[in-house]
Amino acid sequence: MRSIEPIAKLDLAFSLFCLQHKFSYPxxxxxxxxxxxxxxHLYAFFGLAASGFGGGNGQQFLLVGLMAFAxxxxxxxxxKNLFKRRRPHDCSELVTSFITPSDRYSLPSGHTAAAFLMATLMSYWYVDLTIFAFAWASLIASARILLGVHFLTDVILGAxxxxxxxxxxxxxAGGI
Incomplete structure (x- = not known):
């Protein structure tokens, strides 16, 4: 585990940098x-809306999305259960967590993984939404760090x- 120690120190330093400024609470x-x-909730809504209103293209989007999440x-x-990496607020009393995470461990970020999964699918089926989808996914990843529940490497690996x-x-699904 010594080989990842410098990464863990960098992760903690980045979290402290993000969370110890006067704007962290707002x-x-x-x-x-x-x-x-x-x-x-938004993924389910978008998938069902695409399926209902997007014809065969929307149904394919929904089915491949379900497969991707499976x-x-x-x-x-x-x-997550193999590495059992502690969350930033569990690693230092200097790190504030602004929400209570739904599970105990941080690696990888599930919110980030799901957001980038959806952004990737959207960029294929709905090309005009590519920039929006990846910007939105990146904002979710950043939010997870700014909430004190994930390290930078958690969101990178989640993405x-x-x-x-x-x-x-x-x-x-057929070499799409």
Missing amino acids: LSRVSRAISHTGDG IELPIYWGV ALGVGCAKLAMLL
Whole structure:
């Protein structure tokens, strides 16, 4: 574990930098709202709306999305429970957590994984929304750090997991 010690120190320093400034409390309110958009409700709404109003294209989007989440969720839980990385507020009394996370461990960020999974799918089926989708996913990832529940590497690996699972689902769905 010594080989990752410099990364862990950098992660903690970055979290402290993000959370120890005079704007952290007001910023936490905005971050909480942004993070909440990544709780899953919006994904379900968008998938069902696309399926209902987008014809065959929307139905394909929904089915590949369901497949991508079916791939992503077990990997997410497996990695999270394999590494059992403590959250930033559990690593230092100097780190403030502005929300109570839904589970105990931080690596990878599930909110970030889901947001980047959805952004990747949206960028394929709804090309005009690509910039918006990835900006939104990046805001969710940033919000998770600014809320004190994830480290920088948690969201980077979460983003990679989301993109990878979306691409795999698209490949499995017939080389889309």
